[in-house]
Amino acid sequence: MSSPAIEMRGITKSFPGVKALKSVSFSAFSGEVHALAGENGAGKSTLMKILSGLYRPDGGAVIVGGTERHFTHPLAAIRAGIAVIYQEFSLLPERTVAQNIFLGREPTRFGLIDHRAMNDEARRVLALFGSAHRIEPDTVVADLDVASQQLVEIAKAVSLDARVIVMDEPTAALNEAECEVLFGLVDTLRKRGVAIVYITHRMREITRLADRVTVLKDGETAASFDHVPEPDAIVRAMVGRDLGDFYAEPARLEEIGDVVLSVRNAGNDRLKSVSFDLRAGEIVGFAGLQGAGRVALAQAIFGFTPFTEGEVTLAGTPARFTSPREAIRAGVGLLPGDRKAEALVLMQSVSDNGMLTARALSGLSAKADATPFVSAEEMETLLRNVDVRAGSFSQDIKALSGGNQQKAIVARWLALAPRLLIFIEPTRGIDVNAKAGIYHLMRDLARKGAAIMMVSSDLPEVLGASDRILVMRSGELVAAFPRGVSEADIMLAATGEEAVAA
Amino acid sequence: MIRETAGSAKTHAAARAGRLPKINPVFFVLAALLVAITLSNPNFVEPTGYMNFLKRAAPLAILAAGQIYVIVSGGFDLSAGSLITLTVVGSSMLLDNNADATWWVIPVMYAVGLAVGVVNGVVVSFLRVPSLIATLGMMITLNGAAFMWSSGSPRGYLPETFRFFGRVNLQGIPLVQFLPVALLVLMVVGTVLFWLMHRTNLGRMLHALGDNPRAAQMSGVPIEKVRIIAFVISSLSAVTAGILLGGFAGVSTDVGVGYELQAITACVIGGAQLLGGRGSVPASIAGALTLTAIFTLLNFIGLPKPVRDVVQGLILIVAVVLATYRRNRAGGT
Structure with a gap:
């Protein structure tokens, strides 16, 4: 086999108080999909942010196309042919598809933007995935559905001649049909010789797409497979226990x-x-x-x-x-699907989030720490019982992981005994262990x-x-x-x- | 994932910081300013010095303690200053130099304040008008009403019975020699508003509403009611501030001008989150004292009013920038 498109050797990275990556090695060859799996907090995104130049590693080497590189800025990584598609899209919603694809490098003619060239080139790139008719270059991005937006994001990467495309949980916001479109796209890219790093914790996607699988756990490589193993083996490596x-x-x-x-x-x-x-x-x-x-x-x-x-x-x-x-x-109680938009009051403490509904149903002038449903101390017990992990329940809830936030919202409703x-x-969006916790609470x-x-x-x-x-x-x-x-x-x-x- | 990893790093930092008592920086700033005032005017440590300072600051402090309710709920109350004007002008018209009328004029002014607060709250809650616009409209309306009521030339003076609250000093108090009634009013209002905001369900509901109105609604918070209460509290505090200001400033149609922005500035200096969800009554009062201290200092230095305005504007911007910076460093989104 030829040398890998990218190789990361012995990458180490610490944040204050946390060792995020401990000597992790990872590589991707042209024309393969390498799945990167692991729970939230396992270090997947940190590793990819190092690859894309957003973070600098404390130790280890990043080798692109055979030469060692030290990216100091995401632009340097993009110029080296590495494109990362994050969960939150970086598209400008009020601009057209073509404007987004060529953002910052618009083709010009007599010093003015050459819209025709831009639209033609955008159409050509979109046609590579057979999407030329689905998405018109002059459509405003905000008018596209999520899957099409993702397609534009990928088209942008392709038009940059990216040799390595990293996709960070790309199906998080997609429905079944949209997922299929994406999978087809990944297949096309693979055939075109792009190296794809696919971050996910869904077994189905790994089985469907991956050529190789690496599992991270707590900042270390927990398992690395040169084939696609049984889902159970991956899950065991991710969670560190049988499920x-x-x-x-x-x-x-x-x-x-x-x-x-x-x-x-x-x-x-x-x-x-x-x-x-x-x-x-x-x-x-x-x-x-x-x-x-x-x-x-x-x-x-x-x-x-x-x-x-x-x-x-x-x-x-x-x-x-x-x-x-x-x-x-x-x-009746309801746990909304969009935690951040509909359930959490992010600037308030974990305990306040738990108490919210109990307080809302009590008198406005009543003392906040003792509602007829639950007292502040009882809420602490409840939060511990549902296994919310936080340094302190009086800290802001926004610092907690999605799983712990969700458990705090469950505690909010448990207090009401609906x-x-x-x-x-x-x-x-919560990790495997927290998922199991939610099922058992239900x-x-x-x-x-x-x-x-x-x-x-x-x-x-x-x-x-x-x-x-x-x-x-x-x-x-x-x-x-x-x-x-x-x-x-x-x-x-x-x-x-x-x-x-x- | 990195957001999680970094998040947990922040969690540790926050947990460490949580072990030390967290003191709002506004109190240090205020202390430093008071030292500076004392250095430039040693008389300040005498009761006449600091008591008069507190007396002068009391209306703004009360106004800020009310304004913070609206700010925490996610809005602004720009009508507070014009309500001060209406209170002063309206009282003088109703009193008509008759000292015996004070006992019923004050309740009437509070009723007007209640009505203004309810209208603000209803327009914002049910008609979905942004609070900035709704209360701006109310501000213009109230200013116009005050002007019309007095035909542009408010009558003479307010009787002593009315001016009691803003003007009189209670004599013979141990330790401090005398105590201005205005300061007493501030302490009572401050305590009540502190308790409401930081010890009752209402306070938690206000925070939730300002933090995320949709989540608050889906969690059962009676958001319309809570929002209306916030505007009512702000309006009632404006009437209170108006009664104090009428006591020592006298009657004019511009007595309340600019007070709403000073109150908002005071809240921001006290660390309030401008779009709601976070704020403290004591820190807002300290913010009001800080602002008054800055003005006092500028006065000592001998700078004219326009300079004061420039400084106030700059302070507002700097305070917001600093608050944002602090929050980002503390690991917010």
């Missing part, structure tokens, strides 16, 4: 109780005549494509975007709520008699954590499955393909 008890035990028949929530022919402008029951003690998974109405349904039950028709009862009493506050009062708790994408809550509604786009999660699975499509409930159904059956129902098959 036999990853999902909690399903509910036993006698644990399932009375109907808690009953929805009959309910709808609004995004939901059509939805009917179902949720029972005490069960976890019901809601599957479906992005925009199928699962989140709209959750928000309608929660009173955020209320139902406009139909009947809803909670433990037998009418429950068509018109505000979250009303729903919470009646015993009858119905709705989880939307409960484990998005099950404990169900065992105590709550009904759990779980909206998730992560199919293995829906299959593993639910007692029952309901599938939505275009604002309607289209299928109900018991535990043990196959991923394929759910996808068929979610996409509506079975109608064609029949």
